[in-house]
Amino acid sequence: MPNVSRVLSYAHLTGTDLVPPSCPQVFFEPADTEIGVWVAQDLFTEGCSVLDLGSGSGAAAAAMARAGAARVHGVDSGAETVAWASEHYASRNGDGRVTVARGDFARMTTGELLATAPAPLPRPLVVTSNPPYVPLTPQADVRRRSISGGPDGLKWAPAIIGHGRALRSDLGLTIGSYSTPRKAVQLLEAAGYRVHAVTLCPLPLGEFTLANMEQVLALEEAGEAVLWRPGDGVPAYFIVGLACRWTGPGTATAHDRLSGDGLLGLLRIAARSRTSRLEALDGPRPDGWRGPLRVLDLPAAAVRHHW
Incomplete structure (x- = not known):
């Protein structure tokens, strides 16, 4: 029988985490945040720490610490975001379990990223990221920084995967079912990663995406994106959480790997x-x-902060 589990409510985010931040330039998409914590937890081992790239509001970092990570350090490029995370989620009891720093992971070296932590992060180290992943035309891409994933939805993936590979760390990466998932797995495999576990969560398309569907529809027509159209409602996509084990290049076999074609096929099945x-x-x-x-079947958020 297929090994499918279902979660019908928020298990990691608290009631406070589900309240929209007062600052509109702090990303708020609870389903994305919840799935990122599940993906990280799939990779946790005793005493591990987490380097969370593009850590956003800090809610995910705090939830990862509650879920068992010994240390979580988030790095984000947004001044408002880091200020919010520092005020609401960074550790204040002196244990330093949750820390945040400002930095652009796409431009920093791996050593520079690690140096932003107030103390060395203990091994084993898990790298996680829930980056912007909406495929948009160049004209639309520049207008929504918090969701813009470039033409294929994977604009940020090479930098994230590169940091994980440099650290030889397990990697949790969140993409969308329209974010060229076959290519995402190919990038991961080329860097020495094997997909260990998959988490899916259906989510209605946001207003901006619906108004700027050209790139998403082009990818769907080319067979590189999957949308879910369950009825007469708003079209949806699947948030795709990939928990990946570092194995080194060339070590995965056909019997223990989820290929790019396999992930695309899995999403097409889900869309039925x-x-x-x-x-x-x-x-x-x-x-x-x-x-x-x-599979996460979560209540839809009434408010979504995309800027």
């Missing part, structure tokens, strides 16, 4: 579902992959 529990995934999976698969 009629309900947000993605019941179509209870059948056979493509390419025989038997890794853990989780």
